[in-house]
Amino acid sequence: MRGQLWEQFQLPSGLLGLVRRAEEKVQVLWEEIRRRRAFNQGKVLRAFLSVGVEEHHLVGTTGYGYGDAGRQALGEVFARALGAERALVSPQIASGTHAIAACLFGVLRPGDHLLFATGQPYDTLRGVIGCWGETPGSLRELGVSYSQVPLLPDGRVDVAGVLAALEPRTRVVAFQRSRGYALRPSLTLEQLRPAIEAVKGARPDVVVFVDNCYGEFVEEQEPTELGADLMAGSLIKNPGGGLAPGGGYVAGRSDLVERVAARLTAPGLGDRVGPTYDFLRPLFQGFFLAPHFVGEALLSAVFIAALAEEMGLEADPAWDAPRGDIVQAIILRDPRALQAFCCGLQSGAAVGSRLRPEPSPMPGYSDPVLMVGGGFVQGASLEFSADAPLRPPYAVFLQGGLVLEQAQLAVLFGFKRLQEEGFLDEGFLRRIS
Numbered sequence: 001m002r003g004q005l006w007e008q009f010q011l012p013s014g015l016l017g018l019v020r021r022a023e024e025k026v027q028v029l030w031e032e033i034r035r036r037r038a039f040n041q042g043k044v045l046r047a048f049l050s051v052g053v054e055e056h057h058l059v060g061t062t063g064y065g066y067g068d069a070g071r072q073a074l075g076e077v078f079a080r081a082l083g084a085e086r087a088l089v090s091p092q093i094a095s096g097t098h099a100i101a102a103c104l105f106g107v108l109r110p111g112d113h114l115l116f117a118t119g120q121p122y123d124t125l126r127g128v129i130g131c132w133g134e135t136p137g138s139l140r141e142l143g144v145s146y147s148q149v150p151l152l153p154d155g156r157v158d159v160a161g162v163l164a165a166l167e168p169r170t171r172v173v174a175f176q177r178s179r180g181y182a183l184r185p186s187l188t189l190e191q192l193r194p195a196i197e198a199v200k201g202a203r204p205d206v207v208v209f210v211d212n213c214y215g216e217f218v219e220e221q222e223p224t225e226l227g228a229d230l231m232a233g234s235l236i237k238n239p240g241g242g243l244a245p246g247g248g249y250v251a252g253r254s255d256l257v258e259r260v261a262a263r264l265t266a267p268g269l270g271d272r273v274g275p276t277y278d279f280l281r282p283l284f285q286g287f288f289l290a291p292h293f294v295g296e297a298l299l300s301a302v303f304i305a306a307l308a309e310e311m312g313l314e315a316d317p318a319w320d321a322p323r324g325d326i327v328q329a330i331i332l333r334d335p336r337a338l339q340a341f342c343c344g345l346q347s348g349a350a351v352g353s354r355l356r357p358e359p360s361p362m363p364g365y366s367d368p369v370l371m372v373g374g375g376f377v378q379g380a381s382l383e384f385s386a387d388a389p390l391r392p393p394y395a396v397f398l399q400g401g402l403v404l405e406q407a408q409l410a411v412l413f414g415f416k417r418l419q420e421e422g423f424l425d426e427g428f429l430r431r432i433s
């Protein structure tokens, strides 16, 4: 970062030295992220070339959306880039939760058993499954039983525990790649691969499902390339490239994607209906740009972790730890510090810089959440954003950053606010002044 920005934004001069140190520290990792981004860009470009995307594919349909060549081509581009037999990409999918729920409801039938292999699932999925017992319309209500195998104390998948928890009626074994709002390591492909192989080895009939939210293009392969049968994600996260105004995708084995499509629209119609309106252009362009912006988000995450550590704050994951998602937590251990930091972050948002985030209940979440937004699409989290559920240890989960420099500045605004409100200790302030 350049010194001029300090004067322009009136940042505490003492922070400049720390930013320089953090940047120096992460250089080697930044190089690695750029190398990986080039590989993934090549993969996506190859998918576009092999499908032969043309100008006319960018024009959508209305009404039923019959014969929508663009929708078809978009699904093929996703499938090829993600190493899947088939993919369904739709602006009618409202969120990641919707895409995942469609997969589970598409595959599971009354009497079946669902096993989560990565411990407690993401907040909004607990209602889908019926972990709390009483959500109307949940899988539990349908007669699907559920159990989960906690992660080992070091955060790895307990493969032996998962094999032991398989029941004769187990139909789906699910893995969550990202940490969500939990302080656990994200699931790297190095761990996912042997876990999938073990489950398929023991029970070839079981469907391995992966919640791929925040995972796309973080590593050089996707779960479907490692033998996962089905996966899903949100287009306002990684694969939308910051341009998709909404939507979700499902990818995997052709027969399973067909079932999910039947659930999303209607049996017999599947993915042969579904208008794309004016969405095709941003969905194609966003997917094309996705590896680039996921790389930018990773450059941001690594820098934020390194800077937090320079400031004596706990970053999780550590700046140089392996990553399977784009989420970076900073642990603040104080609800007021959390609020101050989030207000600082919000003040660096391109849209909504004058808003003041307040904790509020969110549909599907059990604790009130402080949400820092400020992107161009509501809730978009490949754009720089942060969420902080109001529960100990009062961690803020930062994600995204289409532009490294903006993520850097927003985080500095957050630290400045912590300093102004007296949350950084005296010794630290003396050291940097």
Ligand SMILES: *Cc1c(COP(=O)(O)O)cnc(C)c1O
Pocket (backbone or CB within 6 Å): 095, 096, 097, 098, 122, 124, 176, 177, 178, 179, 180, 211, 213, 214, 234
């Ligand atoms: C974001 C996310 C989801 C789905 O969330 P939506 O807000 O519904 O898009 C599911 N699982 C994980 C791990 C996530 O990060």
